[in-house]
Amino acid sequence: MKKFFVDIYYVWWNELKVVFKDPAVILLFFIVPLAYPLIYAYIYNNEVAQHVPIVAVDDSRSAKGREFIRMVDASPDVNVVARAANMEEAREMLRREEVYSILYLPNDFSKRIGRTEQVPVFVYADMSSMLFYKASVLSVTEASLKMGADIRVSEMEHGTQAQDEASMQAVKYEWIPFYNTPNGFASFFVPAVLILIIQQTLVLGISTLVGTHNDRKTFTVASLVAYGKNVNAVGLTIGKAFCYSSLYLIVSVWILRVIPYIFNLPQIGDPVTIMAFVFPYLLAATFFSMTISYFASQREFSMLLFTFTSVLLIFLTGISWPWTAMPGALKAIAYIFPSTPGVHAFVKINTMGATLYDVGFEITVLWIQTLFYCVLASLMYRWWIRNYDPRFKGQLVPGK
Amino acid sequence: MNTKTGIWAIAKREFRRMASSKICIWGIVFAPIFSLCLLIYMMNAGLPTKIPIAVVDLDNSSTSRALARQLDAFAKTDIAFKSLSFREAREQMERWEVYAVLTIPRDFSKDATSGAQPKLVFYTNNAFLISGSLLFQDLKTACVLASASVGLKTAEAKGITESQIMPVLQPITVESHALSNPWLNYSLYLNNMVLPGILQLIVLMFTVSALGCEVKAGEGSKLMNMGGNSIWKVMCGKLLPYTAVYMLIALLFMSILYFYNHFPLNNGFVPMLAGYFALIIATQALGVILLGIFPNYRLALSTASLIGILTFSLTGFSFPIQAMDSCLYAISHLLPLRHFFRIYVDQALNGLTIGYSAYSYAILLCFVLLSFLFYGRIKDFLSENKYEE
Numbered sequence A: 001m002k003k004f005f006v007d008i009y010y011v012w013w014n015e016l017k018v019v020f021k022d023p024a025v026i027l028l029f030f031i032v033p034l035a036y037p038l039i040y041a042y043i044y045n046n047e048v049a050q051h052v053p054i055v056a057v058d059d060s061r062s063a064k065g066r067e068f069i070r071m072v073d074a075s076p077d078v079n080v081v082a083r084a085a086n087m088e089e090a091r092e093m094l095r096r097e098e099v100y101s102i103l104y105l106p107n108d109f110s111k112r113i114g115r116t117e118q119v120p121v122f123v124y125a126d127m128s129s130m131l132f133y134k135a136s137v138l139s140v141t142e143a144s145l146k147m148g149a150d151i152r153v154s155e156m157e158h159g160t161q162a163q164d165e166a167s168m169q170a171v172k173y174e175w176i177p178f179y180n181t182p183n184g185f186a187s188f189f190v191p192a193v194l195i196l197i198i199q200q201t202l203v204l205g206i207s208t209l210v211g212t213h214n215d216r217k218t219f220t221v222a223s224l225v226a227y228g229k230n231v232n233a234v235g236l237t238i239g240k241a242f243c244y245s246s247l248y249l250i251v252s253v254w255i256l257r258v259i260p261y262i263f264n265l266p267q268i269g270d271p272v273t274i275m276a277f278v279f280p281y282l283l284a285a286t287f288f289s290m291t292i293s294y295f296a297s298q299r300e301f302s303m304l305l306f307t308f309t310s311v312l313l314i315f316l317t318g319i320s321w322p323w324t325a326m327p328g329a330l331k332a333i334a335y336i337f338p339s340t341p342g343v344h345a346f347v348k349i350n351t352m353g354a355t356l357y358d359v360g361f362e363i364t365v366l367w368i369q370t371l372f373y374c375v376l377a378s379l380m381y382r383w384w385i386r387n388y389d390p391r392f393k394g395q396l397v398p399g400k
Numbered sequence B: 001m002n003t004k005t006g007i008w009a010i011a012k013r014e015f016r017r018m019a020s021s022k023i024c025i026w027g028i029v030f031a032p033i034f035s036l037c038l039l040i041y042m043m044n045a046g047l048p049t050k051i052p053i054a055v056v057d058l059d060n061s062s063t064s065r066a067l068a069r070q071l072d073a074f075a076k077t078d079i080a081f082k083s084l085s086f087r088e089a090r091e092q093m094e095r096w097e098v099y100a101v102l103t104i105p106r107d108f109s110k111d112a113t114s115g116a117q118p119k120l121v122f123y124t125n126n127a128f129l130i131s132g133s134l135l136f137q138d139l140k141t142a143c144v145l146a147s148a149s150v151g152l153k154t155a156e157a158k159g160i161t162e163s164q165i166m167p168v169l170q171p172i173t174v175e176s177h178a179l180s181n182p183w184l185n186y187s188l189y190l191n192n193m194v195l196p197g198i199l200q201l202i203v204l205m206f207t208v209s210a211l212g213c214e215v216k217a218g219e220g221s222k223l224m225n226m227g228g229n230s231i232w233k234v235m236c237g238k239l240l241p242y243t244a245v246y247m248l249i250a251l252l253f254m255s256i257l258y259f260y261n262h263f264p265l266n267n268g269f270v271p272m273l274a275g276y277f278a279l280i281i282a283t284q285a286l287g288v289i290l291l292g293i294f295p296n297y298r299l300a301l302s303t304a305s306l307i308g309i310l311t312f313s314l315t316g317f318s319f320p321i322q323a324m325d326s327c328l329y330a331i332s333h334l335l336p337l338r339h340f341f342r343i344y345v346d347q348a349l350n351g352l353t354i355g356y357s358a359y360s361y362a363i364l365l366c367f368v369l370l371s372f373l374f375y376g377r378i379k380d381f382l383s384e385n386k387y388e389e
Helices: A002-021 A023-041 A063-074 A087-093 A109-114 A130-155 A161-168 A183-217 A233-262 A271-294 A301-306 A310-314 A326-336 A339-351 A360-390 B008-021 B022-044 B060-075 B086-094 B108-113 B130-157 B160-171 B184-214 B220-226 B231-260 B271-291 B297-314 B328-334 B336-349 B358-372 B373-386
Strands: A052-060 A076-084 A103-105 A119-125 A173-178 B051-057 B079-081 B101-104 B119-125 B170-176
Touching: A002 A023, A002 B060, A023 A183, A023 A233, A023 B297, A023 B358, A052 A087, A052 A130, A063 A109, A076 A087, A076 A103, A109 A119, A119 A130, A119 B130, A130 A339, A130 B130, A130 B160, A130 B170, A161 B160, A173 B130, A183 A271, A183 A301, A183 A310, A183 A339, A183 B130, A233 A271, A233 A339, A233 A360, A233 B130, A271 A301, A271 A339, A271 A360, A271 B373, A301 A339, A301 B022, A301 B060, A301 B184, A310 A326, A310 A339, A310 B022, A310 B184, A310 B297, A326 B022, A326 B119, A326 B184, A339 B373, B008 B184, B008 B220, B008 B231, B008 B297, B022 B119, B022 B231, B051 B060, B051 B086, B051 B130, B051 B297, B060 B079, B060 B101, B060 B108, B060 B130, B079 B130, B086 B101, B086 B119, B101 B130, B108 B358, B130 B160, B130 B328, B184 B220, B184 B231, B184 B271, B184 B297, B184 B373, B220 B231, B220 B373, B231 B271, B231 B373, B271 B297, B271 B336, B271 B358, B297 B328, B297 B336, B336 B358
Parallel strands: A052 A076, A052 A103, A119 B170, A173 B119, B051 B079, B051 B101
Antiparallel strands: A103 A119, B101 B119
C-alpha cells in the first residue's frame, strides 16, 4: 500500500517535468486559460446593445407625432438617427445597414388620438440580431404606454392626483431581474464559457501529451516509470491526474475568481462552496480528458479531434437554449460531459448564490463522473502499458 | 513508387489519403453532420415553450386566479407551482425548477377596483438570458391585461360606452414586424450561422493540417516533385479535393436549413450556394495564410483553432458586433464568416438585390488573392520538409 502512494508521488513529479518541457502543453495549460477569459470578457463587456440606430417615418407630421418620436429617442436602448420622408427612403437606410429598424407613424396618428380612436404605430426590425429587435420594440412599447396613459387621463376627465394615477394605471407592476441585474450578455454567457475553458484546455493539453508520446514511440507514458519501477495502471492514472488537477487548481483561481472580479460579473458565491465544487469538477474533467486522449494518435490531432466540440458543449449546457426546453435525449447526452454539471453548479453558486445543499445533485454527478472516468482512464493506461511498455514488448531500450 | 505527376495525380492521391485517414473522416465528415443533427434537433421547437414559473398568490380571489389562468394559457409560460410564500418560490428558482416568479399582493382585487393601485411584482431568472426575456414578455403582457381589465370596470362605471373602451384603455398600440423572421424562431436565428461557423472552423484547421501533415510525414519534397516543382499545381491538387468535399457538406447544410426546415431563402438557391462556396475558398485561403505566417504545423493549427472558436463571438450574430469595442469591430472583418454573415442576411433573410452583397463576395475572393502572396513561403515550407514539434 505504501508503494502505491510513493508511486503516485513519483508519477506526479515526473509528469510535472514532462508538462513544463513541452511548449505546446504550456500554451494550452497556461497561456490559453490566461488569455481566453480576458478575450471573452472583453468581447461581451458592453453587456447590452445600447443606442441602436433607428429611423422614424412620421406621416402625420403633427406635434403629437414629433412628441412620440422624442419619447422613443429618449430611451437609452435606441437612437433615432434620422427622420425619413417616406417608407422607401427608410427601407433603403435599412438595406444599407445605417439603421436596424423603422418606426412608422400613420398619417392620421394625431387625428385619431383626438377622435378617441385606437391608433397603431408600426415597428419594422431587421432580424440580423435579436437584440436590435428587442431594443426597438421595447422602447417603442414603453413610449406608447406612457403616452397612452396621459391620453387616458385627459379622456376620463381629471380628478384628484390619486384618481389620475389610478386611471393611468389601475394595477402597477414591477419587473425585477434576478441574478443578472443589468440583464447583460456577459453576465449570462461568460460564466459558462469560463467553466468550459477549463475542461477544453485540459482535453487539448492532455491529448497533446499523449499524441506526442505516440509520435515519438518512446512510450514515455509508461516507460518513465518502467525503469526499475513497477507502477501499475491505477497508480499511473491517479498520479498523472493529480499532476494536471493540481496545476489547474492554480489556473482556476484565475479563471473562476479573478476574472469575474475584474470584469464585474455577478459573483455572489461563497468561496468555500466554490472550492467544494472545484475539486470534483477538476478531477472529473481531468479523468474525462485522460480517457478521451486515447484517440489522440498524433501530437497535433487534439485540435482536429476536439475543438469543434466546444461549440456543441456550450449549447448542451443549456445556458443558451434553455435547459428546461431541451429534449430529454440531449439532456442525457449532456450528462456524459463534466462541463454540463460543472456549468450548472457554477452558475448556481456564483451567479445565483446557491448553497452546497442546493447544488448537491450536481456535485454528486461530478463525483460519479470522477469515479467512472477514473476507471475508464485506468483501463486506457492499462492498454497503453500492455501495448507500449518495453517490458511487455520485450524490447527494453538500452541505456539510462 | 508513384511516378505520376501533375494536378490530377496529386488530387487522386489526396482523395485516397482523405478516405483512408480516420481523422479526416471524423473531422470533415462526422463532425459537421453530428453538429447538424444535434443543433437542429435541440432547437426543433423554434421557440422554447412551457417554461415553468411559480405564482405566489397572496390574494387568492377570483380576479387573481383569472390572472394566473390567463398567464398559464400563454404558449411560453407554464405555471408549474402555486407557492404559498415568496421564500419557497425563490428556493425553487435557485434549484432551476422555475425560471420566474409572479407575486400577487394581498387584497389585490379589492385594491385594484378601489383605485389603490396594487402592485404586481415579477422576478425573472436572468442567468438565462433567453428564457428570462421570453418570460418577461409574457409576464408583462399579463400585467398589462390585468390593468386593462380593471380599467375596463372603472371606465364602465364612469359611463364610457363599450365601443370607446379600447381606445381609452390603450390609445396607442404597437405593431411590431420582425422582418423575415416573424416567428422569432431561434433555430433559424442561430443555426443559420452556427453551422457555417462550424464549417469555417473545420475548413480552417484541416487546410493547415493537409499541408502540415505532409511535412510531418516527410513527404513535402516528394509532393513538390509530383507537382513538377510548381507550387500552383501542388496547391490546386492539394486543396481542390477538400473544396469539393466541403461543398457537399455545405449542400447538406443548405438542404436541411432551407428545404427541411423551410428557413427563408428569399433570393433562391444560387446566391447562397455562391456564398457558401466563397466562404469555403476564403477560409481555405486563410488557412494557407496562417501556415505562411507560422511555418510550424502545430503553431499554425493552434492559431487556426483559436481563430475558429473566436469567430463565433466576433461575427456578431448573437451579440451584435456594433455593440462591442470598435477595435473588435475592425478585427471582425478579417474573418470570412463575418462577410458570409452579411451575405446571408442580405440574400437569404432579407432578399435584397445582389448589389448589396457584391462587396462581401468581393472581400471573400480577396482572401484567395491575398493567399497567393504566401505561396512562396508554403513552397519553402514544403521543400525544406523539416518538421518542428
